[in-house]
Amino acid sequence: MGLIAGALLIVAYIGAAGAAFFAPYHYQRTALETRHVPPQKLHLGGGHGLHVYGLRASRDERTMELEFVPDPTQIHAVRFFSRGEEGSLHLVTSDGPMHLLGTDRMGRDLLSRMVYGARVSLTVGLVGVFLSMLLGSLLGTASGYWGGWADTLIQRVIELLAAFPPIPLWMALAAALPAGWSSIRVYFGITVILSLISWGGLARQVRGKVLSYREQDFVMAARASGAGHWHIITRHLLPGSYSHIIVIGTLAIPGMILGETALSFLGLGIRPPMTSWGVLLEEAQRVTVLLHYPWLIFPAIPVLIVVIAYNFLGDALRDAADPYSD
CATH class of the missing domain: 1.10.3720.10 (MetI-like)
Structure with a gap:
């Protein structure tokens, strides 16, 4: 268990040191139009390779809060080792919104x-x-x-x-x-x-x-x-x-x-x-x-x-x- 624990910690510190590369977005990037988006799922197949569905927003009639649901008509390919919105190299990016762990109240990517x-x-x-x-x-x-x-x-x-x-x-x-x-x-x-x-x-x-x-x-x-x-x-x-x-x-x-x-x-x-x-x-x-x-x-x-x-x-x-x- 000690070796496994040491390997996990090495991976964690490598990820922290290379955060700008491993993270899909910068941690301060805000997008209020996509705040509190639930985690999106990765999909594979259909001739599109690895991809995520787009988001369709609707307003809850009771709470008046925006709710987001997957929209299968919008398909955004997931790319590896490509440049993001700010021009820097990332391990994984997408053509559209990709929030694998969701977003917070400011629309910032939680992952x-x-x-x-x-x-x-x-x-x-x-x-x-x-x-x-x-x-x-x-x-x-x-x-x-x-x-x-x-x-x-x-x-x-x-x-x-x-x-x-x-x-x-x-x-x-x-x-x-x-x-x-x-x-x-x-x-x-x-x-x-x-x-x-x-x-x-x-x-x-x-x-x-x-x-x-x-x-x-x-x-x-x-x-x-x-x-x-x-x-x-x-x-x-x-x-x-x-x-x-x-x-x-x-x-x-x-x-x-x-x-x-x-x-x-x-x-x-x-x-x-x-x-x-x-x-x-x-x-x-x-x-x-x-x-x-x-x-x-x-x-x-x-x-x-x-x-x-x-x-x-x-x-x-x-x-x-x-x-x-x-």
């Missing part, structure tokens, strides 16, 4: 926005965990190596952070971000917030490793030879914890992704025009919206797949790094 949203949601996990691993490794090593007041101070800070429920703490810090910040500043602000809160668990585990290593013969020999503290930490103590740090970091990425998704879902995270999976799910908060447009919940599917894949990968890495595992 394209999910592919582009992966850029933010997936990189938040990586960048946030990198910062968290860096902070947790350094402070955990310092706590275990020097001990004394430094150990006491770092452990009390970790306990203070652990005393607060994570989601309310994320919400409080995210709400403090200035409303006038640009999307990119908000992105880095959310990433820093997630990493500053989640480093404590790794720091404690690294501290335990360092405590078991610091009296070992190879560390005592390094001290006797005149090696400095920085040399001992970076050459002897931290390398022994690398496998453990990698496993913990891999298992922490799903929490980062869920954290960003939750904050954006509540309107406290990534802000439009930037998009993420949490931003896309924000529109699906109301039950009435889901009853009329159930396809708006589709962005939850890649969130679940990526989180489960990371958990399987982390478990596989943990088993591989455990010398006592079967």
Whole structure:
């Protein structure tokens, strides 16, 4: 399962990196005349090859909302490796409207926005965990190596952070971000917030490793030879914890992704025009919206797949790094 999970994650990150190619449309392209279009089906045969039917609009007499149904008299061929409306190369395009996962209230293609949203949601996990691993490794090593007041101070800070429920703490810090910040500043602000809160668990585990290593013969020999503290930490103590740090970091990425998704879902995270999976799910908060447009919940599917894949990968890495595992 670890190999399958790793392959799925590689595909997800390749798709995110090449979003402009893999997405049929740009994520900001709006078409109000085709808003809330249900997912269209692909058809094959009839001498037309792979194609989608056109759309026929009618207004509901009760709600006065536009409703779209397939029109078999309009056939739009699906083309691969062709140029889209804006002139850039796409994996798949069509002669007419093609919304395989439907559209939102602005007529934006949901599939394209999910592919582009992966850029933010997936990189938040990586960048946030990198910062968290860096902070947790350094402070955990310092706590275990020097001990004394430094150990006491770092452990009390970790306990203070652990005393607060994570989601309310994320919400409080995210709400403090200035409303006038640009999307990119908000992105880095959310990433820093997630990493500053989640480093404590790794720091404690690294501290335990360092405590078991610091009296070992190879560390005592390094001290006797005149090696400095920085040399001992970076050459002897931290390398022994690398496998453990990698496993913990891999298992922490799903929490980062869920954290960003939750904050954006509540309107406290990534802000439009930037998009993420949490931003896309924000529109699906109301039950009435889901009853009329159930396809708006589709962005939850890649969130679940990526989180489960990371958990399987982390478990596989943990088993591989455990010398006592079967």
